[in-house]
Amino acid sequence: MSAVDVQTPKSSRDLVKLQRSLMAVDPAFGQSAARLLFRKVGKALDDNIVKLTAAEVQTDHLTNALEKARPQKRRRVIPDPNKDFVELHEVQTEKARLAAEGGGESDIHSDLEGSTLSDSGSEKSSEAEDCIEVRNPDFEST
Template sequence: TTKVGKANFLEFYAKAREIGLRKKNVQSGWKATGLYPKNVAKPLNSRWVVVAKRPAIPLRATSDISTPKRGGDVVKLFAEKSGSPTSRLSIRKAAAALDKVAMEVILRDREIEGLRVQLAQAKPAKRRKIVQDPNERFASLAQANREPQQRVQKARNAVQEVIIVEGESSSESEEEPALARR
């Protein structure tokens, strides 16, 4: 349940999902259950399928020049102009190349993000200052391990802390004569 454990789980889950949820595996699963439709569109045309209606947003006419981000944008840009088959082929090839480059960029960004996460995990945790008990000369290892737990308890039980502090003040007065005798 730690942050690192969750990150590792999500990383391995994503890898398993990439391996397991391929088109071939999904289709073979449908076939094995006997639910594989002969006409893939038929289940979607059923009256029981609820299609979420999108709110009507008025289309605004923009004359701004925009750079195509996907291959589909390139195809749409030149779809109105019905050219020769060779020009359509070159447009499809350009769209495929743009999609390929965009995919490479996305994969590299994910790889960079993963490396950043690994780097953050490899860095040692910052040390926090341990508040020493003024009656002791040195802080013990047990006190250093208790310190984070005490912070959590102090945040939860602020009222109880006041009662404990009042109780400690009376015990300190009992210890003072013992120190005076030495």
């Protein structure tokens, strides 16, 4: 029996090449039992490759989800010394500025951007207010 350069097969294709080279050296590798063994080993290799690839993809997705789930650094809105409280539009402009700088994503999404609601105690009467709308399908009438 002459020496055959054998490398560890990574897939069933590599195993088929190995089987052909072994059959050239020894015709016993061409028998049905040997062919069946090579087919089963090739299938097992391919199944393990599929499982490994799926696990790597899932790991990547979970890593990305973990990065998104980490809390962003909270920044303080500098209050106006002439006012008692910080107004909502000041918080929105600060978040928009941070999002533009790339320092964080804005969590506030206004559904009422174009609308104007008057606030009797506010200096700006045409200021849009944010609202949180909670919908529960159990309580909605269909």
